[in-house]
Amino acid sequence: MEDKKEIRFINSHYQELFRINDGESIEIRYPKGEIIERECFYLDEYHTKIGQNVYHICDFAERMEKMGAEYRPVKEPLYKSRTDAYAGRTQHSSSSRRGR
Numbered sequence: 001m002e003d004k005k006e007i008r009f010i011n012s013h014y015q016e017l018f019r020i021n022d023g024e025s026i027e028i029r030y031p032k033g034e035i036i037e038r039e040c041f042y043l044d045e046y047h048t049k050i051g052q053n054v055y056h057i058c059d060f061a062e063r064m065e066k067m068g069a070e071y072r073p074v075k076e077p078l079y080k081s082r083t084d085a086y087a088g089r090t091q092h093s094s095s096s097r098r099g100r
Contacts, residue, residue: 005042009071012061020073026050031068 005022020026022042029035038051046057055063064071 007040007042007048008045008057010057010061012058012065014058018073025074026071027074028064029070037074 006019007022007024008019009017009026011017020040023039025037025039027035027037041049043049043054048055048057048060050060
């Protein structure tokens with residue numbers, strides 16, 4: 001049985017934000033308040049299908065950044081701390097101090 005592939009999401013500087021398993025979904029929040037959910041499929045280490053579109057992972061990050069959209073996993077990510085949105089803001093437990 002083959003292991004599930006992980007889809008890596010990064011910002012436009014190639015900093016990893018989070019990973020999801022092949023077939024899981026992300027939530028995209030657009031600046032005017034629209035929120036959509038898109039299922040994602042692993043193609044290779046640098047390409048993913050998000051909804052009906054295929055993206056290089058950095059191209060997706062750049063497009064979202066340019067329009068001011070944010071994205072995050074619908075399901076809790078594979079890491080203990082959760083990255084919230086493309087800008088790399090990380091949410092920790094409520095006992096953690098907030099930066100800046």
